[in-house]
Amino acid sequence: MEAFIADAMLGRLARWLRFLGYDVLYFRDIDDRELVRIARRKGRVLLTRDRGLVRDFRVHHLLIRSEHLKGQLAEVLREYPPGNRSSRCMRCNGLLDEVREKEELLNEVPEHLFHSVDSFQRCQACGSIYWKGSHYARMLESLREIQI
Numbered sequence: 001m002e003a004f005i006a007d008a009m010l011g012r013l014a015r016w017l018r019f020l021g022y023d024v025l026y027f028r029d030i031d032d033r034e035l036v037r038i039a040r041r042k043g044r045v046l047l048t049r050d051r052g053l054v055r056d057f058r059v060h061h062l063l064i065r066s067e068h069l070k071g072q073l074a075e076v077l078r079e080y081p082p083g084n085r086s087s088r089c090m091r092c093n094g095l096l097d098e099v100r101e102k103e104e105l106l107n108e109v110p111e112h113l114f115h116s117v118d119s120f121q122r123c124q125a126c127g128s129i130y131w132k133g134s135h136y137a138r139m140l141e142s143l144r145e146i147q148i
Contacts, residue, residue: 002080005039007032007048010064013072014047018088019139022080025093032057047076070146077146094125105129 003023006014007030014026025044027035032050036057039046046061048054054061062079066072087096099105099120106114109129121130 003042003044004047005035005042005044007035007046007050007053009049010047010072012069013064013076015090016069016073016139017076018090018093020082020143021087022076022082023088023093045080070142073143074146089123089126089128089130091128092123092126094123096121096123096130099129 001022003025004014004017005025006017008028011026011028014024017024024047025038025042032053035046036053036059038044039059039061044060046054046059047064048061049064049067051063054063062076064072064075066075088094089096099122102114102118102120105120109117109120109131113131113133117131117133119131122128123130
């Protein structure tokens with residue numbers, strides 16, 4: 001599966017692509033030259049809405065035309081098939097591991113979640129905890145709207 005780096009205009013897109021299992025680097029504040037350098041060095045496809053950036057630098061890229069998240073997702077998914085859903089941290093792009101023993105989360109998640117949710121995942125890199133709650137269901141519904 002292809003790896004990406006998203007420019008500063010595409011932070012929301014980066015998070016949603018991570019939800020879908022894509023490996024997406026994203027930096028809120030990064031110079032164009034540094035962005036291109038990382039893309040080249042790490043063999044990543046640059047996701048950008050900046051026509052000048054791809055005109056000025058020769059780099060493997062996907063020029064995103066839509067201003068709206070659903071359109072942006074559809075553009076990426078047309079070119080690159082989705083990966084394993086929920087395998088990456090939406091915050092930092094780290095890999096997620098299943099939490100084998102729920103008890104280790106007793107003091108890390110709200111009590112009502114601890115008692116009502118059976119399965120959790122933790123980011124290997126930043127420690128964020130994920131579960132399939134109402135937010136997850138809403139995200140899946142949004143993805144169904146663009147026929148993913």
